[in-house]
Amino acid sequence: MEKAIKNINAERIVVGILLNHPSWLIELNGLMKPEYFWAKGHRMLFYIVFKLLEEGVESIDSMAILARAEKIQKATDVINENGGIEYIEELRILSEDYKLDDLKMYAQDVTTASFKRDSLIMQENVAKQLVDNPDMTYSDVVMLLQEKQAGLVNRYSHSGGLKFLNDVFDVVWGEVESNWNERGYAGLPPKWELVRRFFTYLNGELIVIGARAKYGKSNFAINETHHLAVENNVPVGYFDTEMKTRTFLTRIVAIDSGVPAEMILNGTYRNDVDMIMQVEASKERVRKAPILHKYDAHWDKAKISHEAKLLKMRHNIGFLIWDYIKIKEVGSTGTKEHNELGNWTIFLKDLAGDLDIPVLTFAQLSPHERRLADSDKINRYCSTVAYLLPKSSEEISRDFGAENGGTDFLFVDYNRNGSTMSDPAKGVNFFYDRETLRMEQASYQVLVDEYQ
Structure with a gap:
C-alpha cells in the first residue's frame, strides 16, 4: 500500500x-x-x-x-x-x-x-x-x-523531539566542559588579558562592538583574527564589507610582523634586511593559519547565512566575524536606525545559535557618541555590547600620558555573561600603533581593582 x-x-x-x-x-x-x-x-x-x-x-x-x-x-x-x-x-x-x-x-x-x-x-x-x-x-x-x-x-522532526534533561545531560555537560581551559575562563579568549575578565567568546553568543567611523573597528577584528587563527589555530570566518582580501592580508601581516602596513603596501620594507626577514616569516605563519576571508560590497542577511553555513559544513569554523553592520537608506523605508540595528542583532544572534559558534560584529557610532542609539533594544538580543573609543586629551593626561595609559579604551556597557563597567569614560586602556595596526593592552589601567 x-x-x-x-x-x-x-x-x-x-x-x-x-x-x-x-x-x-x-x-x-x-x-x-x-x-x-x-x-x-x-x-x-x-x-x-x-x-x-x-x-x-x-x-x-x-x-x-x-x-x-x-x-x-x-x-x-x-x-x-x-x-x-x-x-x-x-x-x-x-x-x-x-x-x-x-x-x-x-x-x-x-x-x-x-x-x-x-x-x-x-x-x-x-x-x-x-x-x-x-x-x-x-x-x-x-x-x-x-x-x-x-x-x-x-x-x-528537525529538533529531534523534546527530551528530558536527564536524557541529554551527559552530552550537554560535555559541551560545557569543552569550553573550559587551564587558564580559568570559558570559551575562546579575546587577545587582551584584562578584556577576558569581562567577556570571552562563547558558542552561540553575539558580541557587538560600537566604534566611530574610520576608528579601529576593522583593526580590532583583524587583531582578534590574528590572535585566534594565527596564534591559536582556531578556524575563523571573516565576512568583510570594505576590505578586499589583499588589503586584509597586508594588514594581518603588518600585525604579525611589526612592519608598518604602508611599507608592506608600497614594498619599501624591502630596503631593510631585517624587515624582509620579519615579513617573510610572517607570510609563512599567516599562510598556514585557518583564515577564510571574503569581501563583498553587497552582503545581505541571506548571503551571510548561506556562506556561513557553507564554512561551518566544509571547514568547521569556530569563530565568525561580520565587519560590519551598515544601515542603508533607513529613511526611505521609514524604519528607524535603532530598529534596523535591532533586526541585525536578532539575525546574527540566531546565526550564532544555528552554527553554535561565537559571532563578533561591529556597529558604527555617530561622531562624539559614546553609546549606540537606543542600545537597550540591542541589548535584548546580543550577549555583550562594548565600545571602542578614543580618549580625550584630558583622559590621556589623567592616565599618565599615551605611553603609559594608551590613546584608546574599550568600555563594556552590557554583558549577559560577565561583568560590566560603571563609568563610560573609563575602560580597558589600549595602545594602538596605527603604523603596524597592533592593539595592545596599555601598561597603566584605570581602577583595575574596581573591575575585579
Missing part, C-alpha cells in the same frame, strides 16, 4: 534544482534525507550531491557525479539503471528555472510523501503486533501506539 504514496515529480525537481545549485542544499536545514526519496536513482543522486558539497566541490556536472559514484558500492549501477548521464542532464534542464523557494516547497512535498509511507508501515507493524499478542491490555495498546507515533514524529 505504501508504494502508492510517492511524488516522483517533486523528487525530480528537487534533485534537478540541486544539480544546478548544490549549495542550496544547506538552506533546507536538515529537512531532507536521502531515504525520503522513493526512487533509488533520486536517492543516490541526492546523496552524491550532498557528499560533493561537503567535500567543497563548487560546480557539479555529470562527470563529477559519476566519478563520485564510483566510490560508493553499487552507486554507478543504480545511476545507470535509472538513465545515466542522459537522465542527469534531463533533470538539470527540467529544473534550471526554479528558485530557492521552489526547492523548499518541493522538498516539503517529498518529505510529506515519505512521512505518509512510513506512517502506513508503522500502522502495519502495530497491526501485526496486535494480532501476534492477543493478550495485550488496553493500556498496553495505548503505550504501543504512543511509542510508535512518537518515534515516527521524532525521526522527521
Whole structure:
C-alpha cells in the first residue's frame, strides 16, 4: 500500500534544482534525507550531491557525479539503471528555472510523501503486533501506539523531539566542559588579558562592538583574527564589507610582523634586511593559519547565512566575524536606525545559535557618541555590547600620558555573561600603533581593582 504514496515529480525537481545549485542544499536545514526519496536513482543522486558539497566541490556536472559514484558500492549501477548521464542532464534542464523557494516547497512535498509511507508501515507493524499478542491490555495498546507515533514524529522532526534533561545531560555537560581551559575562563579568549575578565567568546553568543567611523573597528577584528587563527589555530570566518582580501592580508601581516602596513603596501620594507626577514616569516605563519576571508560590497542577511553555513559544513569554523553592520537608506523605508540595528542583532544572534559558534560584529557610532542609539533594544538580543573609543586629551593626561595609559579604551556597557563597567569614560586602556595596526593592552589601567 505504501508504494502508492510517492511524488516522483517533486523528487525530480528537487534533485534537478540541486544539480544546478548544490549549495542550496544547506538552506533546507536538515529537512531532507536521502531515504525520503522513493526512487533509488533520486536517492543516490541526492546523496552524491550532498557528499560533493561537503567535500567543497563548487560546480557539479555529470562527470563529477559519476566519478563520485564510483566510490560508493553499487552507486554507478543504480545511476545507470535509472538513465545515466542522459537522465542527469534531463533533470538539470527540467529544473534550471526554479528558485530557492521552489526547492523548499518541493522538498516539503517529498518529505510529506515519505512521512505518509512510513506512517502506513508503522500502522502495519502495530497491526501485526496486535494480532501476534492477543493478550495485550488496553493500556498496553495505548503505550504501543504512543511509542510508535512518537518515534515516527521524532525521526522527521528537525529538533529531534523534546527530551528530558536527564536524557541529554551527559552530552550537554560535555559541551560545557569543552569550553573550559587551564587558564580559568570559558570559551575562546579575546587577545587582551584584562578584556577576558569581562567577556570571552562563547558558542552561540553575539558580541557587538560600537566604534566611530574610520576608528579601529576593522583593526580590532583583524587583531582578534590574528590572535585566534594565527596564534591559536582556531578556524575563523571573516565576512568583510570594505576590505578586499589583499588589503586584509597586508594588514594581518603588518600585525604579525611589526612592519608598518604602508611599507608592506608600497614594498619599501624591502630596503631593510631585517624587515624582509620579519615579513617573510610572517607570510609563512599567516599562510598556514585557518583564515577564510571574503569581501563583498553587497552582503545581505541571506548571503551571510548561506556562506556561513557553507564554512561551518566544509571547514568547521569556530569563530565568525561580520565587519560590519551598515544601515542603508533607513529613511526611505521609514524604519528607524535603532530598529534596523535591532533586526541585525536578532539575525546574527540566531546565526550564532544555528552554527553554535561565537559571532563578533561591529556597529558604527555617530561622531562624539559614546553609546549606540537606543542600545537597550540591542541589548535584548546580543550577549555583550562594548565600545571602542578614543580618549580625550584630558583622559590621556589623567592616565599618565599615551605611553603609559594608551590613546584608546574599550568600555563594556552590557554583558549577559560577565561583568560590566560603571563609568563610560573609563575602560580597558589600549595602545594602538596605527603604523603596524597592533592593539595592545596599555601598561597603566584605570581602577583595575574596581573591575575585579
